[in-house]
Amino acid sequence: MKIVFYVELVGKSFLIFLSKVGIFSRFIWKILSQAIKGPFYTKIFLNQLVQIGFLSLPVVGLTAVFTGAALALQIYSGGMRFNAESVVPSIVAIGICRELGPVLCGLIMAGRVASSISAEIGTMKVTEQIDALYTLNANPYNFLVIPRVCACIFSLPLLTLISDILGVFGGFIVGISTLEFNPTNYLLNTVKFLELADVVSGLIKAVFFGLIIGVLGTFHGLNTTVGARGVGISTISAVVWSSISVLAANYILTEALFNK
Amino acid sequence: MIKKTKIEVKGLNKIFGSKQILKNVSFILEQQEHLVIIGSSGAGKSMLVKCILGLENISSGSIFFDGNLISENSDKQKVLNKLGVCFQSNALFDSYNVWENIAFKSLYNDSYPDIFNLKKLAVERLEEVGLPTNIAEQYPSELSGGMQKRVGIARSIFSEPDILIFDEPTTGLDPIMSKKIISLIGKIIKNSKKTAITITHDINLALFLASKIILIDNGKVEWSGTPKQAMLSKNKLLKIFLNG
Numbered sequence: 001m002k003i004v005f006y007v008e009l010v011g012k013s014f015l016i017f018l019s020k021v022g023i024f025s026r027f028i029w030k031i032l033s034q035a036i037k038g039p040f041y042t043k044i045f046l047n048q049l050v051q052i053g054f055l056s057l058p059v060v061g062l063t064a065v066f067t068g069a070a071l072a073l074q075i076y077s078g079g080m081r082f083n084a085e086s087v088v089p090s091i092v093a094i095g096i097c098r099e100l101g102p103v104l105c106g107l108i109m110a111g112r113v114a115s116s117i118s119a120e121i122g123t124m125k126v127t128e129q130i131d132a133l134y135t136l137n138a139n140p141y142n143f144l145v146i147p148r149v150c151a152c153i154f155s156l157p158l159l160t161l162i163s164d165i166l167g168v169f170g171g172f173i174v175g176i177s178t179l180e181f182n183p184t185n186y187l188l189n190t191v192k193f194l195e196l197a198d199v200v201s202g203l204i205k206a207v208f209f210g211l212i213i214g215v216l217g218t219f220h221g222l223n224t225t226v227g228a229r230g231v232g233i234s235t236i237s238a239v240v241w242s243s244i245s246v247l248a249a250n251y252i253l254t255e256a257l258f259n260k
Numbered sequence: 261m262i263k264k265t266k267i268e269v270k271g272l273n274k275i276f277g278s279k280q281i282l283k284n285v286s287f288i289l290e291q292q293e294h295l296v297i298i299g300s301s302g303a304g305k306s307m308l309v310k311c312i313l314g315l316e317n318i319s320s321g322s323i324f325f326d327g328n329l330i331s332e333n334s335d336k337q338k339v340l341n342k343l344g345v346c347f348q349s350n351a352l353f354d355s356y357n358v359w360e361n362i363a364f365k366s367l368y369n370d371s372y373p374d375i376f377n378l379k380k381l382a383v384e385r386l387e388e389v390g391l392p393t394n395i396a397e398q399y400p401s402e403l404s405g406g407m408q409k410r411v412g413i414a415r416s417i418f419s420e421p422d423i424l425i426f427d428e429p430t431t432g433l434d435p436i437m438s439k440k441i442i443s444l445i446g447k448i449i450k451n452s453k454k455t456a457i458t459i460t461h462d463i464n465l466a467l468f469l470a471s472k473i474i475l476i477d478n479g480k481v482e483w484s485g486t487p488k489q490a491m492l493s494k495n496k497l498l499k500i501f502l503n504g
Contacts, residue, residue, distance in 0.1 A: 041368070124353075131315050132351035135340050136365045136415075143368070 121221025
């Protein structure tokens, strides 16, 4: 009896998993087909660029400055153990540009943007606004999903670039104030070892993170079930799945871009 | 005058998992007729309208608009362009102001929308539904429930559709406001000579507005007829509705 129960449980879970994969695949197909069909709502896209990109600048910027500053201190204390304090500027720059800049930016955006997209669209779903869009000849995929996904794809690399600059700046401030580096030497060492590929690989990651955040935020929003509780559940799911997906994609992309 | 059939529903079934929501629903709605669908909560009234609007796929049966069969492959937008819908929850867009909500269809579908003219038309619709024109720039959240309902009605009539659909237009409103909304709907339909469908559980609304009534119970058409026939009917469920 117990074996039958467990087999049933595994079978049921597998079927639920397959149905979720099916729903998600259909969602992706709808985005692609509607993107080709059009129309593209430029005004809404620009508005979302401000909401998603510009308004995220303060939180992303502050995170980058403090992370760069903390990183400089940690590398200094670690480097001191084998007399390699001088590597602080280059390791901070490479660490921020290749890894911390895009990943932190991705995680912050997963929290700030995926949740807000999901909650907004989810509320529209439970208050019949999505149905109203259909009846008013505005396809929700063109009107809500595509502008948000595009805004995320455009915003993330820009925010990551700003995050890189501010992260290095945070390290620089700590380097010259607390760690007593010569400002000119610090900047020279930063530039000397930092390659264009380091920055570009981070920006490539950011494009994928933007895609993940936009798609998962809108997906969970549009699949919200009835009521306020449904909006809450979809918002949590959007944040959790976006964060996990950003971290998983980061590893896969790091492998792909490794040594490039 | 020979009246054209605007909507024909034949043997409509809707199944969700193991539950059958609509069971063999059939009716004909002719030009300038006002069909009122009544039934208790959960009877399947809203689902029936969602199926007609194409917002839900039907399990079996057929729906005809102006004699044309609507299938999954039909141009649903072409059909939706003929319809003006006022939703139960009003479904006004929070981030757009009142006039943008009313003129939404043209504002976001015309290639080069004439903003000045659209705003003027939206304000005219506001006057038609008895709202002050100075609320045009306000947001839906700043309006009372009754005002939001009127804005929803103004939006549904904005593009002068062939068929108007009102989903539970008096739900959540006080009795005085309900009466005002009922007479407003009656006035709009009478003046515009439009074909209309109204969903409600309010029998007074049905008797006042309808040229034809359908009573739905448990997904089935339990009774159909004119308001006069309804008053004389011996159908038990209809009697419960009539006697409150």
